[in-house]
Each structure stands twice: as structure tokens, then as C-alpha cells.
Amino acid sequence: MMPAMTRPASPPCKAGFLNFMSELPSVTEAERRIRARLPRFGIEKVSIDEAAGRVLRQVVHAERDQPPFDRVMMDGIAIALGDGSRREFVVAGRQMAGMSGQALDDVSECIEVTTGAMLPAGCDCVVPVEQIRRDGSRVRLADDWQPTPRQFIHPRGSDCRGGDELLSPGVRLRAPELAVLAANGLDMVEVTRVPSVAIVATGDELAEVGQRSLGEGQIRRSNDRALAAALRGRGFDDVHLTRVPDDLAATTATLESLLASRQVLVLSGGVSVGQRDFVPEALRSLGVEQVLHRIAQRPGKPMWFGIGLRGQIVFALPGNPVSALVCAVRYLLPALDQAMGLAPRPPERVVLAEAAGTSPALTCFVPVRVHDDDAARSVAVPVPMPTSGDFSALPRTDGVAELAPSDSRAPAGTVAYLYRW
Amino acid sequence: MMPAMTRPASPPCKAGFLNFMSELPSVTEAERRIRARLPRFGIEKVSIDEAAGRVLRQVVHAERDQPPFDRVMMDGIAIALGDGSRREFVVAGRQMAGMSGQALDDVSECIEVTTGAMLPAGCDCVVPVEQIRRDGSRVRLADDWQPTPRQFIHPRGSDCRGGDELLSPGVRLRAPELAVLAANGLDMVEVTRVPSVAIVATGDELAEVGQRSLGEGQIRRSNDRALAAALRGRGFDDVHLTRVPDDLAATTATLESLLASRQVLVLSGGVSVGQRDFVPEALRSLGVEQVLHRIAQRPGKPMWFGIGLRGQIVFALPGNPVSALVCAVRYLLPALDQAMGLAPRPPERVVLAEAAGTSPALTCFVPVRVHDDDAARSVAVPVPMPTSGDFSALPRTDGVAELAPSDSRAPAGTVAYLYRW
Numbered sequence A, B: 001m002m003p004a005m006t007r008p009a010s011p012p013c014k015a016g017f018l019n020f021m022s023e024l025p026s027v028t029e030a031e032r033r034i035r036a037r038l039p040r041f042g043i044e045k046v047s048i049d050e051a052a053g054r055v056l057r058q059v060v061h062a063e064r065d066q067p068p069f070d071r072v073m074m075d076g077i078a079i080a081l082g083d084g085s086r087r088e089f090v091v092a093g094r095q096m097a098g099m100s101g102q103a104l105d106d107v108s109e110c111i112e113v114t115t116g117a118m119l120p121a122g123c124d125c126v127v128p129v130e131q132i133r134r135d136g137s138r139v140r141l142a143d144d145w146q147p148t149p150r151q152f153i154h155p156r157g158s159d160c161r162g163g164d165e166l167l168s169p170g171v172r173l174r175a176p177e178l179a180v181l182a183a184n185g186l187d188m189v190e191v192t193r194v195p196s197v198a199i200v201a202t203g204d205e206l207a208e209v210g211q212r213s214l215g216e217g218q219i220r221r222s223n224d225r226a227l228a229a230a231l232r233g234r235g236f237d238d239v240h241l242t243r244v245p246d247d248l249a250a251t252t253a254t255l256e257s258l259l260a261s262r263q264v265l266v267l268s269g270g271v272s273v274g275q276r277d278f279v280p281e282a283l284r285s286l287g288v289e290q291v292l293h294r295i296a297q298r299p300g301k302p303m304w305f306g307i308g309l310r311g312q313i314v315f316a317l318p319g320n321p322v323s324a325l326v327c328a329v330r331y332l333l334p335a336l337d338q339a340m341g342l343a344p345r346p347p348e349r350v351v352l353a354e355a356a357g358t359s360p361a362l363t364c365f366v367p368v369r370v371h372d373d374d375a376a377r378s379v380a381v382p383v384p385m386p387t388s389g390d391f392s393a394l395p396r397t398d399g400v401a402e403l404a405p406s407d408s409r410a411p412a413g414t415v416a417y418l419y420r421w
Helices: A015-023 A027-037 A175-183 A223-232 A248-261 A279-285 A321-340 B015-023 B027-037 B175-183 B223-232 B248-261 B279-285 B321-339
Strands: A043-047 A076-079 A088-095 A109-113 A125-128 A132-135 A138-141 A165-167 A188-192 A197-202 A239-244 A264-268 A289-293 A304-307 A313-317 A348-352 A363-372 A378-382 A399-403 A415-420 B043-047 B076-079 B088-095 B109-113 B125-128 B132-135 B138-141 B165-167 B188-192 B197-202 B239-244 B264-268 B289-293 B304-307 B313-317 B348-352 B363-372 B378-382 B399-403 B415-420
Touching: A027 A289, A027 A304, A027 A321, A076 A088, A165 A175, A175 B223, A175 B321, A197 A223, A197 A248, A223 A239, A223 A264, A223 A321, A223 B175, A239 A248, A248 A264, A248 A279, A264 A321, A279 A289, A279 A304, A279 A313, A313 A321, A321 A363, A321 A399, A321 A415, A321 B175, A348 A363, A363 A415, A378 A415, B027 B289, B027 B304, B027 B321, B076 B088, B165 B175, B197 B223, B197 B248, B223 B239, B223 B264, B223 B321, B239 B248, B248 B264, B248 B279, B264 B321, B279 B289, B279 B304, B279 B313, B313 B321, B321 B363, B321 B399, B321 B415, B348 B363, B363 B415, B378 B415
Parallel strands: A088 A109, A197 A239, A197 A264, A264 A313, A348 A378, B088 B109, B197 B239, B197 B264, B264 B313, B348 B378
Antiparallel strands: A043 A188, A076 A109, A076 A125, A088 A138, A132 A138, A289 A304, A304 A313, A348 A415, A363 A378, A363 A399, A399 A415, B043 B188, B076 B109, B076 B125, B088 B138, B132 B138, B289 B304, B304 B313, B348 B415, B363 B378, B363 B399, B399 B415
């Protein structure tokens, strides 16, 4: 088997290598297999004050016409316009925002109004306060101001009609959706229950982040913190970090306990074919059905995906930091979006600013820095990592571009999908 | 004064109107005035487990070389390659990940290695487990496998050298940054203290979201929930909602208390020139310096911005829902990013799919739905709102495109900045 990352440059392609690789599922096939097996997380009802960022799971209808009445759009006076020739009015009352409707009795009169007020009955025009001159109870229109019918009136029902469907299940609740929920009286709303996620780091070489001095051969745990950040950035707040040694019994015991208490398990490391890669074996022994192991891609080839007996989602990601993050943004996060009930959206697209290396049999993921050019194109500058263990340069990137298998380099100008960190 | 939104269509431009509008600061000038007066929020030290999404305020240097040793990249055997002619080896030991370094004594021997292990001293090549055939303690290389020098070895210091600057102040801590923090032993990290934000709804016409039946002329409070969602989506968790009636004394008392306890105040409504628009007066009486009132834009013209005696940031947004959100994404959120110490990034750019209305004297903000086309351009389809009070269609949009003042419509193909909800 060829390595996920070769250094120095790969030897020339051989038919045997290509045949082996062609047996692995492609990125597209892997995604299809994952999507076909995902459960949907449950629904809970939460207060509107906890709803921001959540995924809506109900239909929201307009409570009533919007605006619910002919609504005054400017502070000023409301008049009955008639033929538009009258320039002076007597103030006969006030109609403030929030008050019940007044009525105009005589076309020689006007009613003071404020923005947001109901239009008084009998009126059909609002004149802004800047366009009137007032003298006691008498008001005169500014000489150069010509009122027109229905001016500065926001008509009842012009935005929507009572009963209109305003929001559908599957939308993430951002500011506009919260405005609609609130305006239509939904103080409680049905959203997807956020799953509890366990992140499991494997590897005897791992030292704690806070450990003062490191033993020879040790490195600090970092993948689990990175994966937790990726999840928290997408609203998964209930993330629990743990660690297992490179030991089958200990790995199995920890995973059994996590499978009982979490809906999602994300492991890093221990999924290659080495003698200490216990993760697939431990998962299978716990009844987690293996749906996928290995994908024709670089980095991230060893990824493992399965479904537990209670529908738990289990991703076992490679241990190399870049590989783990690539698999997280390419498979884990989209899978969780689907399980959350989010309506699917196509990934972002970018155009390569420079040529980037590809593989004849593997989809390659290239870290890129992205900016918008003068033509509003999203331009991706490749920032190649020497190996999938090299991540010091990752903070200078926005995500990875997905490059299809090819016998030649992907030229500048290639359009690719982008997966953000 | 012309209204922010005119219905029916605006009367022909008049010199007086243009002159008035030209006295208002442009969007660019408004942004400049705001940016010039913003404070910077303070710094706190938090655990790495609370750092995701926060803004880094310290330099992070590499703790040591990365990788810290010549690191084995595949499970297999480590050998001393010599001239590459030797095909058989005797297993003389094991070097697992996390173990102290072994040494190879004799070139006829090999050491079993696992991914992540230190390369044993005396070795200069790793042969993957798939390319060996083992018989007891004897190992033979696969017939078609030719090892090459330094193969599958991730050299010490190839990713970074101890002391290298890896992260700079002003970055938001995403997954790659968390990996770097953890790998370099930062269990505590200096980040920007998240400010406490008060959102204040004004308007006697406002009813509570949960109120069972609405009085005539009432509408439900919605702007504050929308603004809170916009803030929470950017990591501002400490958001407090309150409400004041259209009354100067009550408004002043509430604002005084909020100015004492919060770093940021966001008000909606009460900033026009109407007789009940008490907000600017109340703020001034509390020592909040008015930096800006009104901007040559539509919607959102009445926006007010000031700075309190203790550096509190005060945005008083218009009461119309679309206006309030436009001002929030165009001014409030970028201002908070600056005060958080985030390194500036240019806004996204989009290209208009269809022509959109502009104004000769005002910058116009048009709600748009955005998708990427086959050339990786971000294409924005305008979704015009009938008035700035109409927000039922906002959930179908991604944000607003900013269109410069112009005597003619912005044609399809116009490139504009995008501000996402």
C-alpha cells in the first residue's frame, strides 16, 4: 500500500497501485454510503431565547397580516388627501404607535401620527414632520411639498397574509428567522436536539497539553482540541474529550461506556492497519456496524465510519492532524448537518490561483487560503503541507480544496469545492 | 427630509433633496468615524478548553521543533538502507509510539516501528507493514518493493523550528489554531474578554412575544431577538434584552443603569426626528458623546452611534426590522470585531445576477440570496423588500449587498460588498 503522504516524491505510478486504489471507495461514494445510513436527531421545544443558531423542525405560519394594520411610516400628520389642493389643517387628535385607532371626522382636520402607528380611519396620506409648519393647532404644508395618495403608509398585509408559510423545517435560525418567530408570537419553538459528542484521542505517544516536560518520543494531544473547536464552531456545545491507551481492552471498555451515553463518537488515530490499531476491532466487538473503512483520498485515507446499535454515529478519523481535520470538514460536519435536519446546500466553490498537485487514483485535499477577487470569484491559494503531520501552517489557511484524481497537476483556474475549517 | 423608504416611487430628484443628502456622511465616512473612536476590549486568560471561537491576544511560539524527532510515518520496520540491496532482516526490537528511542546495532537487523514512533538511531528508512513478509523473527521485503532513503520518515523540525512564531494576536481560534495551541503546550491562553451587551427595544407599540392577544395597534417585539441572534452567532454570548417605553425619564433611567453594567448598548427604534424619539437626548444627557447621527444610506439612515464616558460602545439602530439588521451587519458587527482585536479582513464580494435599484444620493443595501456559480463567483440574486418594515422574505436571503449612489440602476454584473446576516 502506498502511504498517505510520500516523501520524497512518489515513485512512478504502477498498474498494481492503481488497481489497489480503485478498489477503495471514491470520496463521492464514501459520502453516499455515509449519508444513506445517518439517523436524524430528535426534536425538542425550546424558548425563543435559546433558539438562535438552532435548526428549525417545524413550519411557521404568519399569525396575522403583516403589517397587521395600515401602518404609518413617518412621524408627521395623517390627512384625507382629496384632490390634493388643501394646504392647511387643524390638528384634531394624536395617534401614537401602540394606540387603538383614531378616526378623522373632517377633511379640514388632521391627526398627528408617529412612526409605527395605525393609520387613523378616514386618512389616506401621511405628511412627514419635516414638511409641515405648525402654529398652535394649525398646520400648513411646506410650500414645495406635494403629498401623494397612500404616501408613507405601509399597507396592511403587504408583507404577508395571515396563514402564509414563513419558515420551513431545516433552516438554521439566524437573525431574520428570529425576527419572524418573534413577530409571529412563537415564544417556544421546535428545534433539533443538539447531540452529545465524545471525542476520543488514541495513542500512547500522547502527552497532556499542560504536562510540564515531555518524555522522549512524546507529543502533546492536539487533535481532540482541534476537532472540538470545529464542532463548537458549528453549534455542538456538548462535547466531551477523553483518551484511550493503545490497548484493546481499555479501548473497548471506554468506547462501550461512551456508546451508552453519547449520540456521536469521534475518534482520532488507531484506524490504520498497524498492529496497534485497535479501534475498528473494538468498535465491531461493541456492535458498531462498519459502513466504511478507507477512502481513495489523500490525506485521510484510513477513515472509518460506522453506526452503533442505537443509531450512534461513529467516525474514526486518522491520527495525523491534517488528515483528521480534512475528514472532519469533508465528512463529519456535513453528516452532522444532515442528522440535524438542515436542508442541504452545495459546498462553496473556489478557483485555484496556482497549480496544485493531484494523484492519479486519489482525490487530493489541498489546504488553501481564500480571498475574493475583483470579479467576486473566490480565489484559493494552495498552501501545501509537507506531510499530513505538518500543521503549523494550517492557521494561515481557510480550509481545503477538493481535487479529483488526475494524471496531471490541477492547473491554475481549476474550480474546486471548498471545505472550511 | 425624504423618507428612508418611499412608496409609491420616489418623486424626481430635486437639487434640494440632493443637497440635503450630501450633508449626511457617506457609508464610508460613517464607518471611518466609528472605527476611529472604538475602544479595544480587555484581555483575559482562559483554559484551552474554553478558547474555541475566541480572539487570540498573544503571540504563540513553537515550544520545540515539530516534529520533535524524526518521526515514523507508517507501521512497519525501520532499517539502515545502505546501498539498498539487502532484502532480509532480523527483528531486533520494537519501537512503539511514545517510547524512548531505541537504536539499531547491526545493518542486518531491523526494528519494528509504529506510526508516530521515534525513528530508531541508526535507521534511515521505514518499510510499511504491507511491503514485508514475516516469518518468526525474520522479515523479507516484498519482491516488487524498492525502499528509498528517508522514506516514510517525517524529519525533525520539518514543520517548524522551536521558537518560530506560529500564531499572532488578532486571529480567531478555529480548529487549526487549537491544534497549534495544544501541540505547543498552551493550556492557558490570552484572549479578548467577551463584552456584556445590552439590547434595548423602544416603542410603546411593542407587545411581548408570548402575549396571548394583541391590542389594536400593537406589534410584537422582534428586533431585539434578531439582533441577539446576530450577536450570538458571532460569539457574543452575554446578551441581555430589555425594553423601555416611549418616555424620556424611563428611557434615561434604564440607559443609565445599562451604561453602568455593560460595555456595549444596542438600541432599536427612537432615533428619528419624531417627537417621541427620546434616545439621542437620553444618551446625551448621560454623557454619551454623539459621534454620528444619520448616514446617507437606505435603509438605515437614522442610525446613531456614540461613545460613553467609560468607553461604552452605543449603537442606536432604526426601529424598522430591515433597517436595524442592515445597520447591525454593516456597522455594529464590524465595530465589535475591531474592538475584539480581530485582524481586519475585507468584506466578501458578490456579483449581481440582476439589476437592482439605487439612489442618486444614498448608498442602498439590497437583501440578496447568494450562490456560487460554475466559475466560483459568488452570485447575488436581489430579493427586494417592499419597505424596510417588511421582513417576512428576509429568511430567504443571506445578507445585503451594498450599492453605491448612482443616477441609474446597478446593472446585472455589478460587483458589490456583501454583509451576511
